[in-house]
Amino acid sequence: MTQYVYGKNVVHQLLKEQKRIYEVIVSEGLKDRELIKALKQRHLTIRSMPRKQMDRLLKTEHHQGIAACIDDYKTYSLEELLETIPEGKTPFLIMLDNLEDPHNLGAILRTCDAVGADGVILAKNRSVSLNPTVAKVSTGAIDTVKVAVVNNLSQTLVRLKEKGFWAVGADLERSIDYREADFTVPLVLVVGSEGFGIRPLVRKNCDYCVRLPMVGTITSLNASVACGILLYEVFNQRDHR
Known part of the structure; x- marks a missing residue:
């Protein structure tokens, strides 16, 4: 199972820890050049999307214009x-x-x-x-x-x-x-x-x-x-x- 997680700090941490990322969605006009550069260096699939469409997909307006599709978070016994x-x-x-x-x-x-x-x-x-x-x-x-x-x-x-x-x-x-x-x-x-x-x-x-x-x-x-x-x-x- 996969899920979308969002926010610049979250995505930065995913990149830092080399987590598997299936897709990244960015809002049209996102101006964070360093983050976009880091995503491209990983050769990740990046999909641009209107802000309102992202709001509906993620069910929140507080995504900072970026989201990543990853595996569900692991839990332990x-x-x-x-x-x-x-x-x-x-x-x-x-x-x-x-x-x-x-x-x-x-x-x-x-x-x-x-x-x-x-x-x-x-x-x-x-x-x-x-x-x-x-x-x-x-x-x-x-x-x-x-x-x-x-x-x-x-x-x-x-x-x-x-x-x-x-x-x-x-x-x-x-x-x-x-x-x-x-x-x-x-x-x-x-x-x-x-x-x-x-x-x-x-x-x-x-x-x-x-x-x-x-x-x-x-x-x-x-x-x-x-x-x-x-x-x-x-x-x-x-x-x-």
Whole structure:
């Protein structure tokens, strides 16, 4: 199966990583000479198209005048993901419980790449998939951060804990300040959906939960913002200087 992904950063990353590209569509009058030159150097099939026609094909106006037809993004099983973690490295995984907004997933993948996380775990059902919007927002991290898709998040937490992982959820209720947690252990960080947080059964299988202190009138943060703060606390505690 193939799909169209769009955006200049996405296409640049595809070219950088020598990904197989079946076709490139550019809007008529695209003025990015360097990008056009790079495409021609790869001897790729380039098709020019009116902007409005591209909008209809891609179902968005935010494609920056360029799109590429590629294979669907690869996902992994839990076992395959674990096998890719370098020997001797303290594992760090992120589990997203029913995250539905592709912009949030793209932003989280981008931060995961920045801090060197080993991968992201999504549920097969009722969760955002690796789609063109995720690719564009991630600015290439969709290709560098491995994503495992599993049938049951709660059972996956049980399996990870059997392998020595600590499961830490992000939740306001019955939780400790995130700065008091020990993130230097093998870790799976669980972040909930935008509107409902972590589901009860998933939370039940967490060893404990952490919260971000807030002193304003707003009682919650965007999922990708909250996740980003926690990811950098893990990065800070593991001392990557």
